[in-house]
Amino acid sequence: MASESITSVLKEKRQFKPKKEFAASAHIKSMAEYQRLYKKAEKDPEKFWGDLSKELHWFKPWKKVLQWKLPYAKWFVGGKTNVSYNCLDRHLDTPRKNKAAIIWESESGETRTYTYQQLHREVCRFANVLKGLGIVQGDRVTVYLPMIPELAITLLACARIGATHSVVFAGFSASALRDRINDAGAKLVVTADGGYRKGEVVLLKEKVDEALKEAPSAQKVVVVQRASTPVSMQMERDVWWHDLMKGVSGQCPAAPIDSEHPLFTLYTSGTTGKPKGIVHSTAGYLLGAMITARWIFDLKETDTYWCTADIGWVTGHSYILYGILANGVTTVMYEGAPTYPQPDRLWEIVAKHKVNVFYTAPTAIRALIKLGKEWPEKHDLSSLRLLGTVGEPINPEAWIWYHEVIGKKQCPIVDTWWQTETGAIMITPLPGAIPSKPGSATLPFPGISADVVDRSGKSVPANVGGYLVIKKPWPSMLRGIWGDPERYEKQYWLDIPGAYFTGDGARRDRDGYFWVMGRVDDVINVAGHRLGTMEIESALVSHPVVAEAAVVGRPDDIKGTGIAAFVTLKMGNTPDDGLKETLKKHVGTVIGAIARPDEIRFAEALPKTRSGKIMRRLLRDIAAGVETVGDTTTLEDLSVLARLRQDDES
Ligand code: ATP
Ligand code: MG
Numbered sequence: 001m002a003s004e005s006i007t008s009v010l011k012e013k014r015q016f017k018p019k020k021e022f023a024a025s026a027h028i029k030s031m032a033e034y035q036r037l038y039k040k041a042e043k044d045p046e047k048f049w050g051d052l053s054k055e056l057h058w059f060k061p062w063k064k065v066l067q068w069k070l071p072y073a074k075w076f077v078g079g080k081t082n083v084s085y086n087c088l089d090r091h092l093d094t095p096r097k098n099k100a101a102i103i104w105e106s107e108s109g110e111t112r113t114y115t116y117q118q119l120h121r122e123v124c125r126f127a128n129v130l131k132g133l134g135i136v137q138g139d140r141v142t143v144y145l146p147m148i149p150e151l152a153i154t155l156l157a158c159a160r161i162g163a164t165h166s167v168v169f170a171g172f173s174a175s176a177l178r179d180r181i182n183d184a185g186a187k188l189v190v191t192a193d194g195g196y197r198k199g200e201v202v203l204l205k206e207k208v209d210e211a212l213k214e215a216p217s218a219q220k221v222v223v224v225q226r227a228s229t230p231v232s233m234q235m236e237r238d239v240w241w242h243d244l245m246k247g248v249s250g251q252c253p254a255a256p257i258d259s260e261h262p263l264f265t266l267y268t269s270g271t272t273g274k275p276k277g278i279v280h281s282t283a284g285y286l287l288g289a290m291i292t293a294r295w296i297f298d299l300k301e302t303d304t305y306w307c308t309a310d311i312g313w314v315t316g317h318s319y320i321l322y323g324i325l326a327n328g329v330t331t332v333m334y335e336g337a338p339t340y341p342q343p344d345r346l347w348e349i350v351a352k353h354k355v356n357v358f359y360t361a362p363t364a365i366r367a368l369i370k371l372g373k374e375w376p377e378k379h380d381l382s383s384l385r386l387l388g389t390v391g392e393p394i395n396p397e398a399w400i401w402y403h404e405v406i407g408k409k410q411c412p413i414v415d416t417w418w419q420t421e422t423g424a425i426m427i428t429p430l431p432g433a434i435p436s437k438p439g440s441a442t443l444p445f446p447g448i449s450a451d452v453v454d455r456s457g458k459s460v461p462a463n464v465g466g467y468l469v470i471k472k473p474w475p476s477m478l479r480g481i482w483g484d485p486e487r488y489e490k491q492y493w494l495d496i497p498g499a500y501f502t503g504d505g506a507r508r509d510r511d512g513y514f515w516v517m518g519r520v521d522d523v524i525n526v527a528g529h530r531l532g533t534m535e536i537e538s539a540l541v542s543h544p545v546v547a548e549a550a551v552v553g554r555p556d557d558i559k560g561t562g563i564a565a566f567v568t569l570k571m572g573n574t575p576d577d578g579l580k581e582t583l584k585k586h587v588g589t590v591i592g593a594i595a596r597p598d599e600i601r602f603a604e605a606l607p608k609t610r611s612g613k614i615m616r617r618l619l620r621d622i623a624a625g626v627e628t629v630g631d632t633t634t635l636e637d638l639s640v641l642a643r644l645r646q647d648d649e650s
Pocket of ligand 2 (some may be wrong): 268419503
């Protein structure tokens, strides 16, 4: 890691204040209220989190809020609670009993709804099944399921008995699955015969069979029948979900679970390298997910909330399931691809279920921008009252498109910065309180001591880029990397003394707003200036023909490093040399000559992780004309790389 600061060149000035009517009924109603909360938490974090934790149901109250021995935190020490109880049982003697907990929408348009009561029953039944299979507290269960209700039921059932779940995204290959089962030492795998993706059946059970050839810890496989495609069931080992559930009792008391017991492990998206098995706790994690969901999405009893992420990612854990159900709100879960069968699939679902709060990723927004606004315009989106984004920095022009075309200028946007490691959102607007600026995740959530520092851990001045760190422990923070304490310490705690280092670069403006500039590993060093990727990419995206852009450094004989930009155009635009020049000039005009790309390459698609994040390290190799040696297992579509290399030769 280099020690210099990062030069900032982005000049975004627009600001959007919360509307009066929205603020009036919001959980956090004004900047003054936010600041009061923030100060209170800053002054006495243990009291702040301790008070909030009283809302959870405790089988046994905790004795101490925090035990902190850098870099290991224990929260709510001595307490016993249960995540499944807090998400389900707690609501059953309230009017929420027969309220929809999950509205599930299949790719083909079929709907299944579970009330809190019904979901509770199914979770209890499957928890009893797990017990029957010999799963006990502390066992690991690998979950390799498509986005179907059984996925939610499985996780909540694991939580109910204290089994640690490890979800592996169902788009991953057999070898990726095998490595993750082995890493966790999972005793059981829950899967399906197949899952639907763009109208095709993905053969999941087949991949499990392949993976288990070299994953001896997994003694049993539960198979959900989803696609009714033929599978081979191995005697003794493989059992059908529906057979196991027959006649099983819908009563299963939630086990009192220690606050610090690992609720789950989950691998990061793998944008920068080999994915890490992040460990999350029980009580601290749930508290973080619940409070952030309520204040940031401003959840109301009447809301229908929809997050388009897959439960294979942390966003799905915290903000499809745990954080939302803990608030007793209705969560929509969608099985399929966002643009199948047509580019308006998301908007069709918003209109069908009258979604009020909608949370998605910049990658989806940019894909929709590319396809044109006629698709959202076909649908009645007037139920929407709040929009959110997560996963990557959102380019200001994409933010504006989201605001105008989807939100009709009526919905606040929460640009939420966080990571698998943080468990919950860390830097974000509170929609009734904090004015937003397109491209900025704005301010830290109360109780989160975020800062931008130099290598020695000293805060850098306003508008100087540096390292994004968190200076105090927080309840939903990771508790480690599964089975690898050394990597945990090295990855997060050794670079900057005394602080958790996020791996991201950022700057704060004069209002204290955070602007994430991209990953520190992706910083481009041009003629003595260190430039973040986000600002140059945003300058490119601000040109009307550009849908998406990724920039990387590449060796340059004269300058040492030059800037190469990979650009995807909106539909109906022709890539030619004239346009290349126009775009280079555009960047020069918008942010200055220093950031002017030396080379523009048009690309049909960019290499992305399966969670939709651009993998710049692969583009670096292509720009430099060298073979890729790094890990590509988390890449969504290998052919994208091949195509980019082909363009290189032509
Ligand atoms: P790996 O750590 O294996 O490289 P990953 O970092 O992509 O994978 P995640 O935990 O899913 O895995 O992603 C967290 C990262 O995503 C953040 O560190 C940041 O780089 C980026 N990110 C998420 N939300 C935002 C946001 N709102 N603004 C800017 N960047 C964001
Ligand atoms: Mg990361």
